[in-house]
Amino acid sequence: MQHKLVRVLMVVVLLAMFSSLAAAQDKAVVTWGFWGSPEEAATHTSVAEAFMEANPDIEIEIWHQPWSDYFTSLDTLWAAGDGALIPDVLFLSPPIRYAARGVLEELTPYIEAHDYDISDFWPGLLEYGTTYDEDGTRRIWGFPRDIGLEVLYYNKEIFDEVGVAYPTDDWTWDDLLAAAEQLTVVESTGRVSRYALGMEGGKFALFVLQNNGGLLDDMRNPTTCLLDSPESIEAVEFFAGMMDNNYAMRSANLGQAGGDAAVFQSGQVAMIIQNASRVSAFNAAGMNYDVVPVPIPADGQRAAAAGGAAWTMSALSDDKESAWTFLSWLQSTDGGQGIYTASGEILPALESTALSEAFLGSEENPADPPANRMAFIIEGRNAKPGGRVAYFPEWGEINGNYVRPVMNEIWAGEAVPAEVLPGVCDDVDAYLAEMNAG
Amino acid sequence: MATTTGTARAGSDLPQVVREPVNRTHVALHVLLIAGSAVMLLPFFWMLSTSLKYPPEIFTYPPTWIPNTIAWDNYPNALTAVPFDRYYLNSLIIAVSVVFLQLTTSSLSAFAFARLRFAGRDKLFTIWLATLMIPFPVLLIPNFVIVRSLGWYDSYQALIIPPAFSAFSTFLLRQHYRGIPLEMDDAARIDGASSFRIWWQIMLPMSKTTLAAVAIFVFLGSWNEFLWPLVITYRDEMRTIPVGLSKFQGQFNTRWELLMAGAVTAMLPILIVYMMAQKWFIRGITITGMGGR
Numbered sequence: 001m002q003h004k005l006v007r008v009l010m011v012v013v014l015l016a017m018f019s020s021l022a023a024a025q026d027k028a029v030v031t032w033g034f035w036g037s038p039e040e041a042a043t044h045t046s047v048a049e050a051f052m053e054a055n056p057d058i059e060i061e062i063w064h065q066p067w068s069d070y071f072t073s074l075d076t077l078w079a080a081g082d083g084a085l086i087p088d089v090l091f092l093s094p095p096i097r098y099a100a101r102g103v104l105e106e107l108t109p110y111i112e113a114h115d116y117d118i119s120d121f122w123p124g125l126l127e128y129g130t131t132y133d134e135d136g137t138r139r140i141w142g143f144p145r146d147i148g149l150e151v152l153y154y155n156k157e158i159f160d161e162v163g164v165a166y167p168t169d170d171w172t173w174d175d176l177l178a179a180a181e182q183l184t185v186v187e188s189t190g191r192v193s194r195y196a197l198g199m200e201g202g203k204f205a206l207f208v209l210q211n212n213g214g215l216l217d218d219m220r221n222p223t224t225c226l227l228d229s230p231e232s233i234e235a236v237e238f239f240a241g242m243m244d245n246n247y248a249m250r251s252a253n254l255g256q257a258g259g260d261a262a263v264f265q266s267g268q269v270a271m272i273i274q275n276a277s278r279v280s281a282f283n284a285a286g287m288n289y290d291v292v293p294v295p296i297p298a299d300g301q302r303a304a305a306a307g308g309a310a311w312t313m314s315a316l317s318d319d320k321e322s323a324w325t326f327l328s329w330l331q332s333t334d335g336g337q338g339i340y341t342a343s344g345e346i347l348p349a350l351e352s353t354a355l356s357e358a359f360l361g362s363e364e365n366p367a368d369p370p371a372n373r374m375a376f377i378i379e380g381r382n383a384k385p386g387g388r389v390a391y392f393p394e395w396g397e398i399n400g401n402y403v404r405p406v407m408n409e410i411w412a413g414e415a416v417p418a419e420v421l422p423g424v425c426d427d428v429d430a431y432l433a434e435m436n437a438g
Numbered sequence: 439m440a441t442t443t444g445t446a447r448a449g450s451d452l453p454q455v456v457r458e459p460v461n462r463t464h465v466a467l468h469v470l471l472i473a474g475s476a477v478m479l480l481p482f483f484w485m486l487s488t489s490l491k492y493p494p495e496i497f498t499y500p501p502t503w504i505p506n507t508i509a510w511d512n513y514p515n516a517l518t519a520v521p522f523d524r525y526y527l528n529s530l531i532i533a534v535s536v537v538f539l540q541l542t543t544s545s546l547s548a549f550a551f552a553r554l555r556f557a558g559r560d561k562l563f564t565i566w567l568a569t570l571m572i573p574f575p576v577l578l579i580p581n582f583v584i585v586r587s588l589g590w591y592d593s594y595q596a597l598i599i600p601p602a603f604s605a606f607s608t609f610l611l612r613q614h615y616r617g618i619p620l621e622m623d624d625a626a627r628i629d630g631a632s633s634f635r636i637w638w639q640i641m642l643p644m645s646k647t648t649l650a651a652v653a654i655f656v657f658l659g660s661w662n663e664f665l666w667p668l669v670i671t672y673r674d675e676m677r678t679i680p681v682g683l684s685k686f687q688g689q690f691n692t693r694w695e696l697l698m699a700g701a702v703t704a705m706l707p708i709l710i711v712y713m714m715a716q717k718w719f720i721r722g723i724t725i726t727g728m729g730g731r
Contacts, residue, residue, distance in 0.1 A: 035689065036688065036689075037685060037686065037687075037688035037691065037693065038519040038520050038685055038686070039519075040688065041685070063672050064672070064674075065668070065672070066681070066684040066685045066687060067687060067688055067689040068684055068687050069668050069681075069684060072665070072668065072669065073668055073669050073672075076578060076579060076582055076669040077669075079579045079582075080579060080582050080583050080586060082586060085586065085591060193499075257497050257499070258496065258497040258692075258694070259691075261690065261691060262493075262496070262497045263497065265493060265494050266494045266495075266497055266498050267494075268497075268498075268499070277689070277690040277691075278690065278691075281691050285493060285494065
């Protein structure tokens, strides 16, 4: 009797082992590569778990690297050229640079085959992951997960303390300057103990485009530099002037002081102009703050940049259909978009997700600060392709060699915009002429 | 000061204390050394101080050396935000294994280069030494491809076997072996000892200090290695401390307080190894200074 029981048990155990083995073999495995802090990685992991629950036949294997070395690791994998090691779905920015290297799978055929709705992206955002052939054929290589547009963050406690009215959605540059004058505190020694504004110099193109200026005439097929136009020069002068008057922290000081989020949290600046990525840190620190759209010149325009790191598919993936299933799920309100948005880390790439409870909250389930989340929606609806976002690979070289070094001199107070910007444009124009000729 | 003391005591019957004249060079030297060590220690104290601050205080101006509120919870937070215990264990396993293997391979090859006679010995040694000139990033991808083809991607083998061979350690040990009188070998050979036995029973016991010094260098190198463990592993279970710590540096935010708390914790084994082997460590530095012997 006992023997029989043991035999039956053995058979049951063996059967169970075989069936679980068979199940493991049936499962498709999609490797998913992303960067992120421990907190962001935890959100990514919960996204993977939610996906596996909804799609039991696909297993997600995580390939997580620290931000600073994500691209080093990835470059090594690409150089080794082993498709089995390269993650099937990858977080990349800017996607078209990698598309040009031939390491990405084009998503357009999958979008068409599966009727994936691309109209839900913010205006122009998808352009960030798109290239065009000479005959005009559109090729999509990546889905931006979020849109990195900026809003004006302000510290309510400082505004209350000084007695300045809070910023509003229709603030202009003049309102910003008037408030800045009151918010800045210069000690008798000449040291500035509080600046009104902290904004990285590298974001200057926001002001340029708000003022109807520009970087280049066309951000896909450029021929001319626009930084020497009167509108561009006026915008650069506006920003440089804020630094000269101690209203805005000089870019180098900002970097040394730990960046805009750090100085905003420590109360060294009253306002910053930055994207949604800082929200979770400010909430964790219990800050009393809110946001408004970025102030614009009286006759200017909103100039949110339509760009954000994107989900892409490896050209060497060995199971592209499963990779697509995961990728398209990541980019849906009920899937990844909703989870990331609810975590408070991003402003989602899809307008419907931004307008959902996940971002705006509801009466029963109010969203975390900032209260004026509609500021992000206002900027999102006015986002434009091009302008500040370049869609050609040489931009990195142009910016690094000709634009950034001179702009840094301006932000350091060592150069006058009207004197140096024409020279920048001469260099850029010469480079573009050579680029277009060859 | 000395003069006033002397005058005050002049009236008493006690014999006057004759002080040795203060050696000015010594004073100057000590001032210089103290200043030097202060410069060396400042970053360490800053790390310690930052590891005990809450984020808003880290970048305040003027900076504070002693935090207003001591944030002890940074330590448990840093150690639990990432699987730090696993990173620690991995780093220890790898460092200890690499030290053991590298000492074995290096002392054997150093013995061959220093004591055995065979055709092309010195040429071979020059080639082996020349590999020191190749910067690691150049070797990164070839090494990666080899390790991958062996099926070692994301494994302990990948982290332990490639660093088990070192031209630098071989060089240090060879220089040491060359300083030991050849008569030792001859005497042993007359008694019938094999080459291996000479290495094991004569050379190794006579090289303890050098071996210890090399061991410390290898341990330090392995403990701090970043690039290779970064590219050859991807699962958290295989990560080492330096790679794990870099996770606190995000795209937009760096958790300096957690990063520093982690760095302080990561430094402890190094500190312990150094304290235990201080004598040999300093000797090791002296050896490297005498490379041409």
